[in-house]
Amino acid sequence: METLSPRKGRGDGQEQDVEAVLDDLYTTPPPDFVARRETAAAVARTAGRAEDARRIHAARRPTLAAWAANLLLRSRTEESRAFLDLGLALREAYQTLDADGLKDLSAQRRHVVAALSRQAAELARDAGHPLSAPVQEDLETTLRAVLADPDAADQWADGRLVNALTPPSEFRPATAPAANRPRPGSRPAHPPAKRAVTDELAERRRAHEEQLARAKEAAEAAEQRLHEEHARRADADAELQRARERTEQARRRMSLAEEELRQARREHQQAESDQHGAEEHSRSAADSLARAERDARARAQDVRRKEAGPV
Template identity: 75%
Template structure:
C-alpha cells in the first residue's frame, strides 16, 4: 500500500513538473527541462526523469495557449463549454442560432487571443504577427474540434492547432442543392411521429443554444471584468512606479546632501585640527615669552639693588 501511494505521489509530482515546464517561455525551456531532469534523478525518480526529458519545446504560439489555460482557468473553462455548445448547435443545423453564436465566437476568440498576447508580454515575450495568427487558429480549432479542445485542455501543446476545413463550428449549415427532389409525403401516423421528433429536436437544440448563449455571455462578462481589473492593476502599478521614482529622486538628493555634509565635516575637522595646532604653538610661545619676561625683571631688580 505504501509503495503504491509512493508511486502515485511521484506520478502527481511529475505531472505538476510537466505542467510547470510547459508554461516556461520557449527560449528557457530546454535549460529548465534539464534542471528538472537532474532534480528528478537526484530524487531517485528515474521514470519521471525520462518523461520530463521527453518533453518537447513548444512554439511561441503553443506556449502562449498553454499559459492562457493555466493563468485564466475560469475563462478557459467557459471557452471549452462554448466550443461544445457550438459543435452541438452545428449538429442541429440551426442556421439562425449558428449565425448568432458565430459572431460571439469571433468576439471571444479575438478577446482571448488579445488576453493571451498580454499574458505573454507580461511573461517577457512579445508575440509576432505569425505567432498571433497561429494562436488565433489554435483557439478556433478548440471551438471547432473536440480533439483539439482535449489537447488544449491538457495544457501541453507543442505546436499550434489547425481548425478542421469542414464542418467548423460557427459556419452556416449546407444549403439545399437546387434541383433536389422532395421525398413523398409520409403517412399521417409517421408524420405525427416525425413532428414529435422534430419538436423534441427543436427543444433540445434550443436548450443547447441557450447554454451556449449563457456560456458566451459569461465568458464576455468575465473578460470585461478581467480587462477592468487589469486596468486597475496597471494604474496602481503606474502610481507605484511614480512613487518609486520620486523616492529614488529624494534619496539621490539626500545622498548628495549627505556627501556634501561629509565633505564639509571633513573640512571643518581639518580646520579644527589646524586651529588646535596653532593654539598649542601660540600657548607655548606665550609661556616662553612669560618666562623670559620674568627672568629679565629679576635681572633688573638685582642690578637696581646693587647700585650705590
C-alpha cells in the same frame, strides 16, 4: 469527449506524478522545455520508473503558439470550459440548421476567439515570452479550430498541444433537395411517423436552445471576466507607476541628503583644520607671552638693582 486538464490518474502515485510532470512541461516556455524535460526524465529513471522516464523523454517541445494555447487552458479554466461549450453549441447549430442560432453563435465565435487570444497573449507576455504577430495569428487559428472541429477541441482540452491547429473548411450546412421542399402556401401533412420525427426535432431544438443559452451565458461570463482582468491589470499598472514615482522622489531626496552630508563632512574637516591651526597659534602666542613676561621681570629687577646703587 472534451474535458479539461488536470486529468485523473489510475489512482497510483506514480501515474499521477508522470501526468503532473507532463502537464507542467506543456506549460513550460518552449526555450526551457528540453532542459526541464531531461531533468524530469532523469529523476524518474533514478527512482526506477523506466516507463515514466520514457514517456517524459518522448514529450515533444511545443511551438510558441501551441504553448500559449496550453497556458490559456490551464490558467483560465472557466473561460476555457465556456469556450469548449460554445464550440459544442456552434457545431450543434450547424447540424440542426438553426439559422438564428448560427448567426448568433458565429458572432460569439469571433468575439470570444479575439478575447481569449488577447488573454493568452497577456499570459505569454507575463511569462516573459511576448507573442509576435505571426504567432498570435497561429494562436487565433488554433482557437477557431477548437470551435469548428471536435477532434481539435479534444486535443486542446488535453492541454498538451505541440503544434498550432488548423480549422476545417467553413461549415456548410446541407440544404434540402428542391423536390422535398414544401411549396409556398402549402400545409404539409403530418402522418403519425412524421409527427414523431417532428416531435423529436422539436425536442432537439428545445435542447439546442437551452444549450445555446448556456453557451451565450458562458461567453458573456468569459467576456465579463476579461473586462475585470483588464481593470485589475490597469489598477496594478497604476499602482506600479505610483510606486515608481515615489521611488524616484525618494532617490532624489536621498541624493540631496547625500550631497548635504558630503558638504557637511567637508565643512567639518575644514573646521577641524582651522581649529588645529588656531590651537597651534594659541600655544605659540602663549609661549611668546611667557617669554616676554620673564624678560620683563628680569629687566625690572635689573633697574631696581641699579637704582639702589652700590651697597
